Amino acid sequence: MSRWDQLNIFFNKTGAVVIFGLNALRGRTINSQGAAVGAWNSSNAESLIRYTVKKGYRIHGWELGNELSGNGVGTRVAAGQYASDTKSLQSIVQNVYAGFEAKPQVLAPGGFFDENWFTEFIHKTPQSLQVVTHHIYNLGPGSAGDLIPKILDPSVLDGISQTFKSLQSLLEKSNTPAVAWVGESGGAYNSGHNLVTNAFVFSFWYLDQLGMSASYDTKTYCRQTLIGGNYGLLDTNTSYRIRITTG
Template identity: 25%
Template sequence: MITSMKAWMSKRRPGRFSTSQSVTITLHKTKPIAQVDARYLSFSIDISVLVGGLWWEGSLGSKKGLGTQKTEPLDLTKSKLDKLAKALAPAYLRIGGSEADNIHYFAAPADEPGALVLTQNTWDQVHDFCQRCDLALAFTFKYGLFKRHQHGRWQADEVSQLLAYSRKHRQQIAVCELGNELNAYWAFYGLRAQPMARKLATDYDTFIRTVRKLSPNTQVAGPGSAFWPRIGEALKPISNITPSFLAAITEKLDIVDWHYYPFQSQRSPVRTRSATLNNVLSPAALNDFEKYLGQLKNWRDKHQPQAALWTGETGSAQCGGQIRLSDRFASSFWWADQLGRGARAGQKVMVRQSLIGGDYALVNRNTLKPNPDFWVSWLWQKLMGQQVLEVKSNDQAVLVYCHSGNKKGRCTLLIINMSANSKRVDCQGFGVKKKRFEVTAERLTDNKVRINGSEPKFKGGKVKLKDFPRLAKYDQVKPYSINFWCFGW
């Protein structure tokens, strides 16, 4: 596989221009078609990484939906991690993941030696980290009912205690949810552990009332169902619970959210679309996101119309990301596209799995060096405003999205060239072009990128747009490049 990948890549170096082709990009109107949250681009730290559970790094496969290697707890006090998180702020920080449902808060029961525990010190560190870095906490509370006779009888004791502690210490929880991927419990705990939609709705009603009472400023999200490429929620009627859940719940949700990975890594026991170089560079492979989001939006509109839509968890490939692919430049194309596509389709927030930990991380856990997706995220945060504008491309290999700029009277056009050809771009209706930022790499499988030909680096703890050379004012984008063009009216 490695040999064939290298051969494939040798023919497709993004720095080499091939026959130029033209593309027309049209801004249809300057009136927004959607608006995202100020913390739209957000990210997670998996509970397993945070407290030292089973994780993907070093795992060659999976067991009951988890990695096979025990990891060391994450140190949230490192100043370098602060610097990296601040560069992507403001954002939501989601603490969740598969082990969120079998963790204990502050202390393990006497009859469970070796149980996974979120200590009081770690909980305090999470809140300190959020405060330092302008992050709003989104937390996954434990559901933890794996016996069928208990479904519909969820007890709020542990959740109530943690909420009461946070209220006493003035710790803000911006968003919370009950359980992680409740429609996929069969994969983690067996078929008999899978809650049916109506009983899950009863438990969720109890959870919402508990949160409203003890933390009234906290928003509640749900159900956070997992969707798979090509098959959606899958396994009817066992795991296709979202529409029935939303119909059965009596309390109001603030957020209807879902989880989606466009590809599966080699660790995943089930692969409906494998994470390969050819797949991640296929524009057609990106379409399922909007297809299943459309389903979710219809269910939301019918049953919880007041709720915002979030992608509560997403990454390039399930089960920790694909080794030597998810942390490379080739993976940045799906991420840039999903950010643009999600905003255009009405998503208010996109939560990336993960800030740190796993092959799909924005930051390498061992070196604390940014991966390519970090720099795409950083440019998005700097350049793409909250208002979404309608824009069209006449070339299927050139994906385009447009937002208001972060300064009044400006807009930013995101151009994703997923072809091996350079493209001469004719922009219509945009006004005067001000600046261009072009993300490229020597090879698609490189883990370092260049912005305007220069390798991005932190200087004095910061990185600034003005640090990068200005590009010549020509209307062309390179093969396999991600481009941010800034316009002013």
């Protein structure tokens, strides 16, 4: 837990609002079709959460998993099972933070939007989920040679609007108080592209994303990443100054 202690000292000094992603694959097995099956083993997550409360560390939210929705990335978890596991996380949070007036939010699934999967998942988590998170990398791989034309093409940028629109409509029609967040987005996946996603031109993509997400009632937009890759918000070569791509 020493690294967790060190991180929380940093969080406290900076006033950071912390969302921590929990390993949602623990306890599952991967079948021959590439799906992760079985219930989530929450014991390790519960131990971390209890330790966090014992130490008095402030966590704004606990998020279950990373890119396991729909077809997943590497592997996937069925929506019904994921909903059951989210209920388990909600139960842990309610139990561990009993007596606290303000409790951390429960977030999930932190994956790419698949309408059928998200519909089932949200339908089965009406009271155990506060935030629905999804990821966006609408420019494709960072290795692509046409990133700049894509960034400057309104029709390409507008292509992701259907995702925002579909999720907004789904939440409005569902019996859930949960709101939508972009939990992770860096434009071009696999660490972006040097001299593109860490340059001024990338501001056009970022500002377009912020405006579009706001227009579809997205409550929070999280960038990938703070430090690292070619889309980091901090420039490690200039004493960690904020890059111009933050707008």
